[in-house]
Amino acid sequence: MGNDGSGANMRTGNDLELVHLTKRYGDTVAVRDINHVFAPASYVCLLGPSGCGKSSTLRMIAGHESVSEGSILLDKSDISAMPPARRGTAMMFQNYALFPHLNVRDNVAFSLRMKGVDREARHKRANELLALVHMTQFADRLPAQLSGGQQQRVALARALITEPKVLLLDEPLSALDPFLRIQMRAELKRLQRELGIIFIHVTHGQDEALALADEVVVMNNAVIEQAGPPREVWGAPKTEFVARFMGGHNVISFNGGKVAVRADEVRLAETGVPAVLTSVEYQGATVAVSARTEAGEEIFAILPEDAYFKSPKSPGEGVTLAWDEGRMHRLLA
Numbered sequence: 594m595g596n597d598g599s600g601a602n603m604r605t606g607n608d609l610e611l612v613h614l615t616k617r618y619g620d621t622v623a624v625r626d627i628n629h630v631f632a633p634a635s636y637v638c639l640l641g642p643s644g645c646g647k648s649s650t651l652r653m654i655a656g657h658e659s660v661s662e663g664s665i666l667l668d669k670s671d672i673s674a675m676p677p678a679r680r681g682t683a684m685m686f687q688n689y690a691l692f693p694h695l696n697v698r699d700n701v702a703f704s705l706r707m708k709g710v711d712r713e714a715r716h717k718r719a720n721e722l723l724a725l726v727h728m729t730q731f732a733d734r735l736p737a738q739l740s741g742g743q744q745q746r747v748a749l750a751r752a753l754i755t756e757p758k759v760l761l762l763d764e765p766l767s768a769l770d771p772f773l774r775i776q777m778r779a780e781l782k783r784l785q786r787e788l789g790i791i792f793i794h795v796t797h798g799q800d801e802a803l804a805l806a807d808e809v810v811v812m813n814n815a816v817i818e819q820a821g822p823p824r825e826v827w828g829a830p831k832t833e834f835v836a837r838f839m840g841g842h843n844v845i846s847f848n849g850g851k852v853a854v855r856a857d858e859v860r861l862a863e864t865g866v867p868a869v870l871t872s873v874e875y876q877g878a879t880v881a882v883s884a885r886t887e888a889g890e891e892i893f894a895i896l897p898e899d900a901y902f903k904s905p906k907s908p909g910e911g912v913t914l915a916w917d918e919g920r921m922h923r924l925l926a
């Protein structure tokens with residue numbers, strides 16, 4: 594137990610800290626003075642639209658890109674000038690980057706070979722990693738003889754054999770079909786829990802971030818716009834950008850400011866805001882409708898299937914939208 598009895602002094606893993614981190618490419622500022630602490634043993638998703646600076650941040654942590662200003666601390670020591678292999682980080686690339694002429698086992702063992710570990714010892718360790726990612730039976734195959742999902746498991750094993758304190762994943766699921774993506778997502782989560790290290794996973798998919806992350810870090814225009822647990826970032830967006838990007842919210846003008854209202858809190862009612870229905874989408878358990886108000890604002894609502902079908906409406910018909918004012922959530926400008 595921690596010496597104050599609260600456990601607060603207990604450190605079961607490593608933490609990673611970005612301090613005033615900036616990346617410039619010529620005149621372009623890709624990452625602007627960001628500060629963030631990644632908690633030990635956490636699964637963190639870096640989320641944001643294309644070009645917001647996610648990959649640059651990841652590549653600076655990995656050491657594949659130089660730091661323009663600021664520092665990167667792993668366990669309080671500055672790793673920002675170290676070569677990638679000495680940082681205690683490992684990166685899994687989007688295209689997996691496996692060596693085509695090496696079999697699966699030798700791909701996984703590659704970094705141990707570079708370190709001069711003997712053949713027997715590195716094969717033993719590679720076999721352990723292959724077991725961890727459920728690829729034991731494919732050890733003698735070449736990468737070209739594997740499916741995309743299997744190649745990805747090999748790439749994961751290859752990154753993990755270096756025993757990193759931080760695993761960096763750049764859009765790791767984007768090359769997979771939707772079914773495999775959901776399967777691999779669960780697999781990544783399992784691995785992170787078992788290993789108890791930090792995973793930093795770059796994605797532009799909000800669903801992926803919500804499903805996986807202990808912490809979601811939303812980036813926009815080279816800065817961190819909001820960071821927190823998924824339910825907090827989704828349920829209490831601080832800015833219009835986060836509300837729109839995370840989805841599921843309406844951003845509405847109200848008393849000269851802007852507020853967010855969750856789409857699943859908007860109802861069709863007897864009294865409220867008059868509007869004209871513009872679209873209806875059946876989604877199974879829910880029905881997504883959108884309607885334009887007299888002020889010209891488009892508001893969407895996610896209605897329970899049974900509520901909608903009690904009195905179904907068609908596009909072009911008038912409806913009345915309502916929500917509890919107490920559920921309106923003020924946004925920063």
Ligand code: ADP
Nearest residue numbers: 618621622623642643644645646647648649650
């Ligand atoms: P993301 O991963 O969120 O898509 P990036 O970090 O790749 O964003 O890019 C952030 C910004 O930096 C973009 O404006 C991009 O065009 C620019 N950028 C990225 N890499 C380079 C590079 N090697 N040279 C010049 N500009 C770059």
